Amino acid sequence: MGVKILQKPEEATASDLKPRDRLLHTARDLFHQHGIKGIGVEAITEAAGTNKMTLYRHFGSKDDLIVECLQKAINETMSKWDELELEYPDNPKAQLIAWIGAGAQCIASDKRGCEIANAAVELTEPDHPGRRVIEEGKKEHRRRLVGLCQRADLTQPELAADTLCLLFEGARISRQSDGPEGPCARFKRMAEGIVAAYERK
Amino acid sequence: MGVKILQKPEEATASDLKPRDRLLHTARDLFHQHGIKGIGVEAITEAAGTNKMTLYRHFGSKDDLIVECLQKAINETMSKWDELELEYPDNPKAQLIAWIGAGAQCIASDKRGCEIANAAVELTEPDHPGRRVIEEGKKEHRRRLVGLCQRADLTQPELAADTLCLLFEGARISRQSDGPEGPCARFKRMAEGIVAAYERK
DNA sequence: GCATACTGTTACCGATCGGTCACAACAGAG
DNA sequence: CTCTGTTGTGACCGATCGGTAACAGTATGC
Structure with a gap:
């Protein structure tokens, strides 16, 4: 639980887009691959390299994201x-x-x-x-x-x-x-x- | 909590089919109307006038029912x-x-x-x-x-x-x-x- | 009568769902 | 430096998901 180096490498999944655009892009892809009802918001946020709160701050609900x-x-x-x-x-x-x-x-x-x-x-x-x-x-x-x-x-x-x-x-x-x-x-x-x-x- | 008269009128939803056929018929209809992922097993059993145990005794799983x-x-x-x-x-x-x-x-x-x-x-x-x-x-x-x-x-x-x-x-x-x-x-x-x-x- | 097979009831399980809270960490602008 | 707005974290909520255990009631055949 020491000092955590974060937000610097930003490697892999996360491109240089802002969280909102990453979420939108990732959600669209996952909805398409697994179906809208077949994917949960948590899986979307993880794949987008962010978290649920950020999703719900930009989009009020899963339906809005859809x-x-x-x-x-x-x-x-x-x-x-x-x-x-x-x-x-x-x-x-x-x-x-x-x-x-x-x-x-x-x-x-x-x-x-x-x-x-x-x-x-x-x-x-x-x-x-x-x-x-x-x-x-x-x-x-x-x-x-x-x-x-x-x-x-x-x-x-x-x-x-x-x-x-x-x-x-x-x-x-x-x-x-x-x-x-x-x-x-x-x-x-x-x-x-x-x-x-x-x-x- | 007195004596319950049941299984006699069998009105409304339940036709004269056996539970298995009622389940199959109802499930097909509800899958079609609401989508496979959009309907739960409980809703199917209720609409078919039966219960979850009977469903799982005839069909091993939701996937089998599908x-x-x-x-x-x-x-x-x-x-x-x-x-x-x-x-x-x-x-x-x-x-x-x-x-x-x-x-x-x-x-x-x-x-x-x-x-x-x-x-x-x-x-x-x-x-x-x-x-x-x-x-x-x-x-x-x-x-x-x-x-x-x-x-x-x-x-x-x-x-x-x-x-x-x-x-x-x-x-x-x-x-x-x-x-x-x-x-x-x-x-x-x-x-x-x-x-x-x-x-x- | 009895035995057997099927059905119904209730409560329950762990997992996951969509969604929220409070708080800490961060970045950029002034 | 401070102020402000944006993120991240982790715990948490109630509801619902698919699926099961144990037991009681009923129907049918002998």
């Missing part, structure tokens, strides 16, 4: 949409193909599927604060996909966008039970086929 | 496949259209999606006994869908079946975050479009 994680995930997705438009300016068809490619990569690399969709499975109470975030996020995502299909001049852009949406969602959820060699493996081919089918000729 | 529920769900799905074949014998195309119709009805009526897929989201440990059941069940489902597409003489039956599979899975998961008016609402139209696209002409 909400912030979901919001962060959605913001990240929206940023990717923005990047996509910047990468192929004034070329919506290329943006659409790039979106499909990014989706396929996402399916291949992440075996746990979509954080948002998974959260919707676990957050069953209709009045859970996270549900609003989930629903708004998915609606916005749909809006952007429809917009892209419109700009890409597809015939029946709404139907095409919804089809692509279901294929993508289906691939991400299917991967969790049918594995990477299951139906999800053909997502790219299917999606590109849909785009071709709705192209104006 | 496994039996998943297996029952899969058996039910397989029975529906059999019924489909009996209903339209030697008419695989009609069976396929009927499968799509049943799927659409299922999407419309059940807001909580697929029990099996949801379980895959919650059961994150790779060695959980339920995972084997999930994976085998989904593989068998895929096999049957491919077989039906083959018998229906679709060109590229595997690709068609996988596309239908992803659309269905996507619709069921999407319904949980995007609601019944979201992309899932057009499942039937999309699926019939896929069948038409892969029809031999």
Whole structure:
């Protein structure tokens, strides 16, 4: 119980971020890997290299933490949409193909599927604060996909966008039970086929 | 604390089934409504009109109960496949259209999606006994869908079946975050479009 | 009648859950 | 240096979790 040298090495788990950001980042990862109900706050704080009090000082409750994680995930997705438009300016068809490619990569690399969709499975109470975030996020995502299909001049852009949406969602959820060699493996081919089918000729 | 008249009326929750079947039925329903990790064994026994000891005498653990529920769900799905074949014998195309119709009805009526897929989201440990059941069940489902597409003489039956599979899975998961008016609402139209696209002409 | 098998009841176990308390240690700004 | 705001520590709370022990009641078959 002598003098304790602490707070200096700050090695391993803890990056140079502030505790709040470390908590958010770690919580998001652990929620995704183990499920929201499958991980406790204590495990999150330990993995983030901090403690429960610090968590509860920044986030009032586990539910609040969940909400912030979901919001962060959605913001990240929206940023990717923005990047996509910047990468192929004034070329919506290329943006659409790039979106499909990014989706396929996402399916291949992440075996746990979509954080948002998974959260919707676990957050069953209709009045859970996270549900609003989930629903708004998915609606916005749909809006952007429809917009892209419109700009890409597809015939029946709404139907095409919804089809692509279901294929993508289906691939991400299917991967969790049918594995990477299951139906999800053909997502790219299917999606590109849909785009071709709705192209104006 | 006088004489208690019990076990005679057996009203309300308890049907005339034996405790084991009541437990299985109730557990399946509650797992589906609240999530596997979202419901405790005590709540299940109460809803089933019995008690914890009876549960643990029939099922060794909560995990065992989960496994039996998943297996029952899969058996039910397989029975529906059999019924489909009996209903339209030697008419695989009609069976396929009927499968799509049943799927659409299922999407419309059940807001909580697929029990099996949801379980895959919650059961994150790779060695959980339920995972084997999930994976085998989904593989068998895929096999049957491919077989039906083959018998229906679709060109590229595997690709068609996988596309239908992803659309269905996507619709069921999407319904949980995007609601019944979201992309899932057009499942039937999309699926019939896929069948038409892969029809031999 | 009896024996056997199943069910119900109550109390209990240790572990973990989300969440809080009081207090000490620290960092940076003035 | 002091003041202030942010962290860390460890003990603690009540509630709930999955699971068990011991015993009493009931149903059925012989």
